[in-house]
Amino acid sequence: MASIFEKxxxxxxxxxxxxxIVAAFIANAMLLAxxxxxxxxxxxxxxxxxxxxxxxxxxWDALISGKVPYTxxxxxxxxxxxxxxxxxxxxxxxxxxxxxxxxxxxxxxGLIEKRICEARQFTGWRRLQALVALGCTRAPEGIxxxxxxxxxxxxxxxxxxLRGLGRMASPQAGEEILASVAEMGLCIPAxxxxxxxxxxxxxxxxxxxxYIRHAESPFRxxxxxxxxxxxxxxxxxxxxxxxxxxxxxxxxAAARGLSHTKxxxxxxxxxxxxxxxxxxxxxxxIVSLGKxxxxxxxxxxxxxxxDANRLVRFRAAEGLVAFKTEMGPIFAAVIATRDRYGLHAYxxxxxxxxxxxxxxxxxxxxxxxxxxEKGHLQSVLMTGALPTEDAAMTAEIPEHVAALR
Numbered sequence: 001m002a003s004i005f006e007k008x009x010x011x012x013x014x015x016x017x018x019x020x021i022v023a024a025f026i027a028n029a030m031l032l033a034x035x036x037x038x039x040x041x042x043x044x045x046x047x048x049x050x051x052x053x054x055x056x057x058x059x060w061d062a063l064i065s066g067k068v069p070y071t072x073x074x075x076x077x078x079x080x081x082x083x084x085x086x087x088x089x090x091x092x093x094x095x096x097x098x099x100x101x102x103x104x105x106x107x108x109x110g111l112i113e114k115r116i117c118e119a120r121q122f123t124g125w126r127r128l129q130a131l132v133a134l135g136c137t138r139a140p141e142g143i144x145x146x147x148x149x150x151x152x153x154x155x156x157x158x159x160x161x162l163r164g165l166g167r168m169a170s171p172q173a174g175e176e177i178l179a180s181v182a183e184m185g186l187c188i189p190a191x192x193x194x195x196x197x198x199x200x201x202x203x204x205x206x207x208x209x210x211y212i213r214h215a216e217s218p219f220r221x222x223x224x225x226x227x228x229x230x231x232x233x234x235x236x237x238x239x240x241x242x243x244x245x246x247x248x249x250x251x252x253a254a255a256r257g258l259s260h261t262k263x264x265x266x267x268x269x270x271x272x273x274x275x276x277x278x279x280x281x282x283x284x285x286i287v288s289l290g291k292x293x294x295x296x297x298x299x300x301x302x303x304x305x306x307d308a309n310r311l312v313r314f315r316a317a318e319g320l321v322a323f324k325t326e327m328g329p330i331f332a333a334v335i336a337t338r339d340r341y342g343l344h345a346y347x348x349x350x351x352x353x354x355x356x357x358x359x360x361x362x363x364x365x366x367x368x369x370x371x372x373e374k375g376h377l378q379s380v381l382m383t384g385a386l387p388t389e390d391a392a393m394t395a396e397i398p399e400h401v402a403a404l405r
Contacts, residue, residue, distance in 0.1 A: 053082055060086070064105045074109065084111055088136045103139060112139050119145040128160045135164025143168060147176040151184060158188055166196030171207055174200030178211050186218045197226045205230040209238055212250070224249030228284070231257030243269050248278045255281055259288030266292065271300045279309040286312055290319025298323065302333055305342030313342055317349035324355065328362045332377065340386055347384055356381075 056079070062068045063083065073079035091102045106112050115137070118130035131149050134142040142164070149161025165173040177196060181188065201208055205227065212223045224247050231239065231253060239257040242250040255273045258266040266288070273285035286304045289297040297319070304316025320330050334346045350356050363377050376387050 049078065049082065052078060053086070056082055056086070064101065066105070066108060070109050083109075084133070087111070088133065091136065091138070099138075103137065106137055106139065112137055112142060116142055116145045119149060128156060131157070131160040131164045135167040138168050138170075140168075140170065140172065143170075143173050143176055146173070147180060150177065150180040150188075155187075159192060162188055162192055162196050166192075166199045169199045169202070171200065171204040174204075175207055178207065181219060182211060182215065185216075186222070190218075190222050194222050194225055197223075198229050201226060202230045205232055205235060206238075209235075212242075217247070220247055221249050224253050228253035228256050237261070237265070240265075240269060243273060248281055251276060251278070252281045252284045255284035255288055259291040267294065267296060270297075274300050274304060279307075279312060282307060283309065283312050283315060286315045286319065290315065290322060293322060295323070298330065298333075302337060305334060305345060306337055306339045310341075310345075313345040314349065317342070317345040318353075320346060321349045321353050321355060324358065327355070327359045328366055328377075331359060331363075331381070335377070335380055335386065338386060343380070343386060344384060347381075 056063065056073070059068055063073070064087075073083055087102055087106060091099060094102060112134070115130050115134045119127060119134055119142075122130060127149075131146060134146060146161045146164045146168075149157050150165070152158055152161070162177065165177055174197060177193070177200060181193065186193075197208075208223055208227050208230075212220060212227065215223060224242075224245075227242075228249060235257050239254040239261075242254040243258075245251055245254075251273060255270060258270055270285045270289050270292075274282055274289065276282050276285065282304070286301065286307075289300055289304075301316045301319045304312055305320070307313050307316065320334070321327075323330060331346070334343055337343075350359060359381065360378070363374060363381070366374065380387060
């Protein structure tokens with residue numbers, strides 16, 4: 001009787017097809033078995049992990065305070081991972097007192113030192129994980145290890161270290177970022193670098209000034225955007241040196257920061273920046289002029305109503321609407337600019353501030369204009385359309401408002 005191998009041999013070329021079918025069936029069966037085994041293993045792992053999380057959560061206060069000896073969970077891989085993850089998650093949402101308590105626990109249990117060692121010794125994904133976790137702790141002793149990561153040759157490691165330093169949100173971390181980029185050049189994408197510096201320098205923006213003066217152009221642009229976000233009143237005099245800088249972001253930063261300084265110091269500079277060729281510099285200047293709330297800014301704000309950029313017009317309108325004591329004369333000056341886009345921006349800002357009724361009452365009660373001119377003003381307010389040339393108004397407008405008429 002012929003064996004199975006002899007029968008396969010007699011099949012000729014069909015034997016190869018049969019062998020391929022059998023091999024594919026075996027491979028599929030092995031793959032299915034692996035998938036089922038993996039699902040069963042992960043189900044068992046997560047069940048065990050959830051059970052252990054519940055057990056640790058019941059004794060969380062005792063565990064954090066040190067009443068539960070660290071040796072009971074420190075030498076168990078699963079428990080160590082769970083406790084660290086729970087502590088870092090709690091650290092993200094805790095207040096000052098709880099943060100100090102959790103940070104003390106992380107120090108006493110050696111978890112911070114463990115992550116510092118891993119950040120310096122490990123490579124690949126394990127080092128990335130250590131750098132990110134170290135940043136989550138916000139422990140000052142981890143800054144040096146994160147700074148070493150900024151000088152690594154792998155871009156992924158540098159980005160992980162940058163995220164970690166950004167989460168520290170401390171001036172010391174900001175100085176490490178600035179020193180590293182000044183030493184190695186702009187070897188990190190600009191957007192994450194900008195975000196990290198904003199978080200780290202918000203408390204002490206003065207540390208940016210020396211680097212802005214001496215950095216190369218690409219880095220200076222990033223620092224200019226950061227300075228525009230974190231500028232404070234204390235920087236007012238220092239920002240004057242950037243009002244005529246060739247970099248747009250630095251002029252915009254100066255315009256934004258000057259809104260916090262003395263009016264006499266800022267008024268002339270902001271008025272000049274209101275004519276800047278770059279639209280967002282003009283925007284920052286107009287916004288800052290509106291925040292000054294000084295009557296001398298009205299002519300510049302009126303010019304802003306005729307700007308080519310829609311955002312500049314709208315911000316200028318908001319600044320004008322803020323002068324509630326002389327809304328009628330300002331409204332007449334807005335109409336006198338003969339710019340329908342500026343008029344629409346002013347009316348929109350008026351509606352948003354819920355001051356339309358106040359302007360109507362002021363126009364109705366005004367004794368400085370004739371009934372005919374009053375009717376023209378009310379008509380423009382109702383229709384939003386500029387009057388014709390032959391219906392031009394001669395309402396009395398204060399000198400500081402009529403400067404552009």
